[in-house]
Amino acid sequence: MNPVLKLLIDGGSLSTGQMAAVLGLSDAEVNQHLDQLKKDGIFLGWRPVLDLSREAAAAAAVRAVIEVKVTPERGGGFNRFAERIARFDEVESCYLMSGSYDLLVFVKGASLQKVASFVSEKLSTVEGVLSTSTHFMLRCYKEQGFLLEGGEAQTTRLNVAP
Amino acid sequence: MSTDPKRWVAGHVSTLPKSGIRDFFELVAKMKGQDVISLGVGEPDFVTPWHVREAAIYALERGKTYYTSNLGLLELRREISRYVEEHFGVAYRPDDQVIVTVGVSEALDLCFRAFCNPGDKVMYHQPCYVSYHPSISLVHGTGIAVPTYARDNFALTAEALRAAWQPGAKILMLNLPCNPTGGTCTREQLEKIADFCREKDLLVLSDEIYSELTFEGTHTSIASFAGMAERTIFLHGFSKAFAMTGWRIGYACGPAVLIDAMMKVHQYAMMCASIIAQEGALEALKHGWDQVLKMREQYHRRRDLIVRRCNEAGLKCHLPRGSFYAFPDVSPTGLTEKEFAVGLLEQEKVAVVPGTAFGENGRGHVRACFATAYDQIIEACDRIDRFVQRAGRGQGASG
Numbered sequence: 001m002n003p004v005l006k007l008l009i010d011g012g013s014l015s016t017g018q019m020a021a022v023l024g025l026s027d028a029e030v031n032q033h034l035d036q037l038k039k040d041g042i043f044l045g046w047r048p049v050l051d052l053s054r055e056a057a058a059a060a061a062v063r064a065v066i067e068v069k070v071t072p073e074r075g076g077g078f079n080r081f082a083e084r085i086a087r088f089d090e091v092e093s094c095y096l097m098s099g100s101y102d103l104l105v106f107v108k109g110a111s112l113q114k115v116a117s118f119v120s121e122k123l124s125t126v127e128g129v130l131s132t133s134t135h136f137m138l139r140c141y142k143e144q145g146f147l148l149e150g151g152e153a154q155t156t157r158l159n160v161a162p
Numbered sequence: 163m164s165t166d167p168k169r170w171v172a173g174h175v176s177t178l179p180k181s182g183i184r185d186f187f188e189l190v191a192k193m194k195g196q197d198v199i200s201l202g203v204g205e206p207d208f209v210t211p212w213h214v215r216e217a218a219i220y221a222l223e224r225g226k227t228y229y230t231s232n233l234g235l236l237e238l239r240r241e242i243s244r245y246v247e248e249h250f251g252v253a254y255r256p257d258d259q260v261i262v263t264v265g266v267s268e269a270l271d272l273c274f275r276a277f278c279n280p281g282d283k284v285m286y287h288q289p290c291y292v293s294y295h296p297s298i299s300l301v302h303g304t305g306i307a308v309p310t311y312a313r314d315n316f317a318l319t320a321e322a323l324r325a326a327w328q329p330g331a332k333i334l335m336l337n338l339p340c341n342p343t344g345g346t347c348t349r350e351q352l353e354k355i356a357d358f359c360r361e362k363d364l365l366v367l368s369d370e371i372y373s374e375l376t377f378e379g380t381h382t383s384i385a386s387f388a389g390m391a392e393r394t395i396f397l398h399g400f401s402k403a404f405a406m407t408g409w410r411i412g413y414a415c416g417p418a419v420l421i422d423a424m425m426k427v428h429q430y431a432m433m434c435a436s437i438i439a440q441e442g443a444l445e446a447l448k449h450g451w452d453q454v455l456k457m458r459e460q461y462h463r464r465r466d467l468i469v470r471r472c473n474e475a476g477l478k479c480h481l482p483r484g485s486f487y488a489f490p491d492v493s494p495t496g497l498t499e500k501e502f503a504v505g506l507l508e509q510e511k512v513a514v515v516p517g518t519a520f521g522e523n524g525r526g527h528v529r530a531c532f533a534t535a536y537d538q539i540i541e542a543c544d545r546i547d548r549f550v551q552r553a554g555r556g557q558g559a560s561g
Contacts, residue, residue, distance in 0.1 A: 010460070014536060021540045022467050152209050159513055160187040160202035162292040162341075 004033035005042065011145055049144045062115050063092075063108050066123065067101035067133040078102055081128055090118045101133070112136070178299055181292045182519030186503065190513045199542045201530040202513040204341065206405040206486070208533075210442070211453045214404065217445035218438050226437050232429040233421075234262025234413070235440050241447040242413050246398070250370070250383040252391050254415040261421050261428060262435045262443075266371050266399045266412040269424070271297055273333075273367050273395055273414070276423040278303040283328055285364070286335035287318040289343055289489070289517060289524035294335055306331060309523040312491055315480045316345025320354035327362060334364045336384060339372040342520045342529035343489045344465075344482020349382045356387040365420075366394040371412070372485040374403035374454050377462045381484070385415075392417055395424075402486075403454045404446040411439040461486050464532040464539055471543035472530070475550045486533040489517065493526045495553040503528050505553070510545035 003023050007014060014022065020030045037043035052058040070081045078096050082103055086094040093106040105123070109115035115136070124132050140148055168176065190198060233239060239256035247253045254260050263269040270293070278284065280302035286294045288307040298305040308326040310316045318336070336355075339346040347355065359366055366384055373381040385394040399412025414424060428434075465482065472479040472490045479490035492502040499516040506512050517524025532539060 012536060018537060018540055021471075021543075022463060022536050024466065024470055157200075157203050157205060157207070158187070159190045159198065159200040160183060160515060161204040162181065162183050 002033055002037060002042075004030055005037055008037075008043070049146050051140070051143065051146075051148050053140065053148070061108055061110060062112050063106070063137040064115050064119075065135045065137065066105040066107055066119060067135075068103040068105055068123065069101050069130040069132075070103065070126075071128045071130060072102075073128065081126065084126060085123065088118070088122060090115070090122075174299060174302065178296055181296075183292055183515060186513075186515055186519065189504070190507065193507065193511065196511055198507070198511045198513055199534075199538050199545070200513040201532070201534060201539075201542055202515050203531050203533065205407040206402065206457065206533045207535065208405040208457055210404065210406050210409070211446075211450060213449055214406070214442045214446045218442040221438055221441035226441060228437065230262075230434045230437050230440060232425055232434055233258075233260065234435060235437070235444065238262060238440050238444045238447075239413075241444055242415070245447050246396065246415055250373075250381075250396070251386040252383060252396065252415070254391075254396075255418070258418040259421055260413060260415050261425055262411070262413050262440060263399075263428065264412070264432055264435050265401065265410045266369055266397050267293060268410075268428075268432060269395075269397045269399075269412050269414040270294075270367065270369065271300075272424040272427050273397075274298060274301045274303065275427045276420070277333060277365060282333065283331040284333040284335060285323065285326065285331050287322075287337070287340070288522070289316070289340075289520035289527070290335075291337055291341050291369070292520060294337075295521070307521060307523065310340070310343065310345055311523075312478070312480050312489075312527070314345070315483065316340060316343035316489065317347045317351055318345075318355060319351060320358050323355060323358055327358075331362065332365060333367060334359055335367045335369070337369040337371075339376060339381075339482070339484025341372065341485055342487050342515070342517065342524065343527075344485040344487045345480075345489075346376065346381070346484045348379065352382055352384055353387060356384055356390050359384075359393065360389060364393070366390070367397060368394055369397045371397070371399055371402050373398070375458055375461055375486060376484040377458075377465060378481075378483045395420060400443050400446055403457075404443075404450050405457065406439075406442065406446065409436075409439040409442055411435055411443045461533065464534070464536065467536070468530060468532045468539055468543060471540075472546065475543070475547040476554065477546075477550060486531055488530045488532060489524075489527050490530065491527050495550055497553055499524070499526055499528050502553075506546065506549050509552075510549045512542045512545045512549075 007019050016027055016030045020027045072078050082094055090107050090109055091105055092108050095104045097104050107115055119132055119134050239260040242260050243254050243256045274297050278301040283304045283306055284298045285306045285308055287310050295305045306326055308322050310318050368384050385391045385396045395414050395416040397414050400406040468488050469479045469481055476494055477490040477492055479488055503514050503516040514528040514530045517527030
């Protein structure tokens with residue numbers, strides 16, 4: 001496996017300079033690996049992990065998870081629907097699921113009203129969509145591996161120990 | 163009549179030297195609040211995996227707050243037996259060949275108290291963990307230090323053992339991979355040591371606490387060689403591989419008669435290990451292996467990083483095959499290990515432990531623990547590099 005990819009999977013927040021130090025490569029080599037990962041469509045981009053509940057203006061945003069049932073098309077299956085739905089700006093993530101519904105869509109909007117109108121006017125009117133079931137998120141406890149509250153205590157290791 | 167309370171301290175305790183680690187600990191403690199990066203620790207930087215902590219919390223919630231059997235929970239001993247057979251290739255009966263202890267430290271103390279008569283000779287390789295020689299002294303035994311060398315990657319050799327051997331030697335204490343050197347033996351080297359133990363009829367105490375953190379090749383236990391389980395106490399625990407240092411939980415496996423002797427001491431001195439720690443240990447053995455592998459992979463990369471950087475800085479650092487310690491030779495700086503450690507701490511705020519804290523044979527070396535986050539290791543290495551360059555210009559010690 002690409003050594004840079006291994007470090008990225010581990011989820012540490014290393015700069016390219018630090019990755020270079022860890023791997024014993026030059027900065028240029030790390031950047032080459034990153035470029036290759038981009039070319040291969042594996043590394044799509046950097047995004048910060050944020051707890052927006054602590055920022056009043058951003059906290060007003062509403063997030064929802066929507067279960068979508070669709071009629072699969074002959075020839076296209078679910079892909080055409082999924083790709084079409086995923087293109088909306090409101091959609092943060094979109095997955096094809098096993099079980100009692102087909103697509104799971106993560107949506108973000110500036111207000112409850114905005115999300116509601118996205119569901120009623122955009123999502124549910126896509127041809128082939130049989131039904132939607134919308135769940136609004138009330139509170140986040142863990143975001144992409146980060147605990148939002150009550151994380152680990154500051155290290156209390158002894159500075160010197162046998 | 164003297165009124166000094168010191169008169170009540172037993173003679174062999176008052177003459178027991180304080181750990182060299184202690185002096186250094188106090189030196190570092192004085193620099194509190196000064197952005198010190200410590201490579202002086204002796205434990206993982208990972209917190210115990212959540213599923214283990216959760217299992218212990220659940221045990222408390224269910225009211226598991228009582229004593230256990232002196233030997234430890236039978237379910238835990240069964241799981242230990244399965245784990246040791248699977249990972250070390252030695253089968254021990256859970257009923258009478260396994261004892262759960264308060265860390266390997268207690269297990270080791272039990273061994274010395276159960277097997278050492280006053281004057282008995284105990285061989286151990288050095289540099290070594292700080293407690294070995296004092297523990298032998300506490301039972302009025304005689305310690306025989308066998309040197310290990312950087313040129314052998316600090317592996318113990320049968321030749322060094324033979325050279326140090328004295329008539330009447332009864333016990334050989336092993337710690338492979340070794341704290342502080344990271345040295346360990348290949349299967350072939352260990353085979354020769356096993357031959358020597360059979361020849362000299364030695365009882366082996368094998369502290370294999372770092373075995374899961376072996377980076378090159380696979381770890382071999384001396385107990386797995388033909389005829390060796392009968393003369394070996396296999397000592398292991400959860401502190402390092404499962405990141406459970408503060409839980410104080412370990413175990414010993416060996417011939418039933420010897421475990422029974424250890425149990426006699428244990429039942430009077432300790433009664434049993436904490437039941438909460440035992441419950442956590444049980445969960446760790448049942449479901450913790452994936453986490454062990456993940457942590458090992460991290461340590462492996464950190465080791466490569468710190469060894470490479472120490473060598474680039476101009477120190478001579480062998481590749482430790484196991485543990486989470488690098489043990490570079492600092493003599494190229496012209497400084498002693500103490501001057502190096504004190505100078506590095508005072509000038510660059512990086513704490514490492516002088517090698518002589520682990521015995522005379524650690525002279526010229528320092529121990530640097532790499533169980534620390536990458537960014538801290540990188541920063542510490544930058545500082546070490548600066549310090550070594552200055553020392554090279556003859557300003558290191560005086561600063």
